Amino acid sequence: MDHDDLNRLQWRCTRRALLELDLILGKFLAEEFPALDEDDKRVFAELADMEDHDLWPLVNGTEACDDARQGRIVAMLRKSGVRQPL
Amino acid sequence: MSIPVRKYDAVIVGAGGAGLRAAIQLSEAGLKTAVLSKVFPTRSHTVAAQGGVSASLGNSEEDHWHWHMYDTVKGSDWLGDQDAIEFMCRKAPEVVVELEHFGMPFDRTDEGKIYQRPFGGHMSNFGEKPVRRACAAADRTGHAMLHALYQRNVRAQTQFFVEWMALDLIRDEEGQVLGVIALEMETGEVVAFHAKATIFATGGAGRIFYSSTNAFINTGDGLGMAARAGIPLEDMEFWQFHPTGVAGAGVLITEGVRGEGGILRNDKGERFMERYAPNAKDLASRDVVSRAMVTEINEGRGCGPNKDFVTLDITHLPPETIMKRLPGIREISIQFAGIDPIKAPIPVVPTCHYQMGGIPTNYKGQVVLEDGATVAGFYAAGECACASVHGANRLGTNSLLDLLVFGKSSGDTVIEDLASMPKAHKELPAGFADRTLARLGRLESQKDGADVHETRLAMQRTMQNHCGVFRFKDKLEEGVRKILDIEKQAAQTQIKDKSKVWNTARVEALEFDNLIEVAKATMICAEARKESRGAHVRDDAPDTPEFPNGRDDKEWLKHSLWYRDGNKLSYKPVTLKPLSVETIALKTRSY
Ligand SMILES: Cc1cc2nc3c(=O)[nH]c(=O)nc-3n(C[C@H](O)[C@H](O)[C@H](O)COP(=O)(O)OP(=O)(O)OC[C@H]3O[C@@H](n4cnc5c(N)ncnc54)[C@H](O)[C@@H]3O)c2cc1C
Secondary structure, three states: OOHHHHHHHHHHHHOOOOHHHHHHHHHHHHHOHHHOOHHHHHHHHHHHOOOHHHHHHHHOOOOOOOOHHHHHHHHHHHHOOOOOOO | OOOOEEEEEEEEEOOOHHHHHHHHHHHHOOOOEEEEEOOOHHHOHHHHOOOOEEOOOOOOOOOOHHHHHHHHHHHOOOOOOHHHHHHHHHHHHHHHHHHHHOOOOOOEOOOOOEOEEEEEEEEEOOOOEEEEEEEOOOOOHHHHHHHHHHHHHHHOOOEEEEOEEEEEEEEOOOOOEEEEEEEEOOOOOEEEEEEEEEEEOOOOOHHHOOOEOOOOOOOOHHHHHHHHOOOOEEOOOOEEEEEEEEOOOOOEOOOHHHHOOOEEEOOOOOOOHHHHOOOOHHHOOHHHHHHHHHHHHHOOOOEOOOOOEEEEEOOOOOHHHHHHHOOOHHHHHHHHHOOOOOOOOEEEEEEEEEEOOEEEEOOOOEEEOOOOOEEEEEEEOHHHEEOOOOOOOOOOOHHHHHHHHHHHHHHHHHHHHHHOOOOOOOOOOOOOOHHHHHHHHHHHHOOOOEEHHHHHHHHHHHHHHHOOOEEOHHHHHHHHHHHHHHHHHHOOEEOOOOOOOOOHHHHHHHHHHHHHHHHHHHHHHHHHOOOOEOOEEEOOOOOOOOOHHHOOHHHHOEEEEEEOHHHEEEEEEOOOOOOOOOOOOOOOOOO
């Protein structure tokens, strides 16, 4: 991903409707995203494009994720804890 | 330097509940309307609202708009304008039923009517007993509402400009507003939207505080733009705090947790609410609980290494109850506090939740100046506006109602006002973009400046420590000095990324320009108001027989107005006369 794609993604991760997702996606993008391979990066970007009320239940585990590709990234998001406003 | 100009009949900044509701009026009336938003409309913060929207439909039991009006005036601690409050409460049933017709999937009763549930502060028969007035769509009221409004706009062919950030108002020498200057993030291009009418619906500014339940988008852009254009901000000292935000992250833990038996404890494990509210205990009203928590922390009984939070304990509840009755709470605690609430108590602090003040308007949505004159071409609605229906304290579910009523009325007023205006657009003044371009230019060329993130953090901590739930004279005075110091750094922020396209560092710096205006207004208004009223509670204005709850109507029954120029403060009277009924007479606010 180039500068523009990455910054667009950053905006879409940290200007969400729900604070919960601002915190989790923002931290993931800064800390774990850089080490992903290109396919996983694309999957993450797909997740970030979802509506907040569809994505949040997957990330907090109240709903199961039935897409195997997304499931791996969702599992990483579930584990990533956030203690401070970024 | 000149910038491209696009012409519209009306431009709306903001695509949350208020902006989308206004846009429906305009587009359906055939006006050429542009709606600008920093994010895709259904990413607006209105989506976060769960509790519901109030209207005296009387579907579950007898109810009346006049009772709703009484509750709202009382909730506002008599600082709300009674003409606007009557207008809102009378219109509520109409706008809620209209929303139903737009496709809002409200919860229903067995007979198919909109189901209604009780909500704090909403009572029947002028404060007698709780009434079921809140209409909801499961726990996704805001989400469902925004989708219904968005679909209706698509049908009406509203033109959306998504991921565009409005930067400044265009105001000519006569004071008339002629549109906005905006930045397209994808191209970095700066464009003028030349309009006969401009409606601000930019939402709140909850991110001025360190601990906030608000999403990151709430940076008070509308307020910053209005202040820079010489328009005062009203009642900015009044912010509602929610007692239980997760310490640190700020994520909201719903009142339902205490409803199910959650207990607040200090460092000794003591259930301290027994001392502050022997009857209601942990279920006392939001402001009472929040102040008790802060008192515990201030007196050294906070928890953790810095003794800066208390805990919300549900370890005594059966795990099945937690999983079944409080879905998501366990996950929130694990993700944002790092604890499993089945085994350990949740760290919580009172957290900034809602902004009562804003851009001064009347109930028609027109922006009004101190002398009551309207600003030609300028309107505002929703959380960024101060009509003022929430006064010193908002009732839950009245905010979504505010969006619908004043979104609609501002749209109607624009249609009316445009009918009597010349057909052609008034000419843009010479150099209309100069100040905005200078601001952008300064940011480009700044050397040895301040880091945006660090300066914002300094502001947020100062607001939190000096101007929180419970306010102290010395702390406020020091807070004013500190925030004015931080303002100097804010004027010298520096960014490393100088690229044109998708420069999020630039956008964040521009958002910070707005936050700092709101922070100054808040601190300065709070220091100046020497009474306690609603959400503004000062240690040196305690509850006495002469001043019950610390409220001083003789001196302070008035709206604050803060001007950016010289940080000047001024005051204007509260409108006590409703539109058609008798004034709701001053009384001590107690529940
Ligand atoms: C967690 C939470 C729960 C809540 N629950 C309830 C509830 O149950 N009931 C209730 O009545 N209230 C509730 N509230 C309050 C209520 O949700 C908000 O007050 C309300 O949604 C604000 O709506 P709005 O239309 O004014 O602004 P928002 O929905 O915040 O929309 C603002 C819009 O302005 C745009 N914008 C901002 N700045 C710019 C700019 N510079 N350029 C372009 N576009 C811009 C944004 O992109 C966005 O589209 C809750 C609030 C929170 C935080």
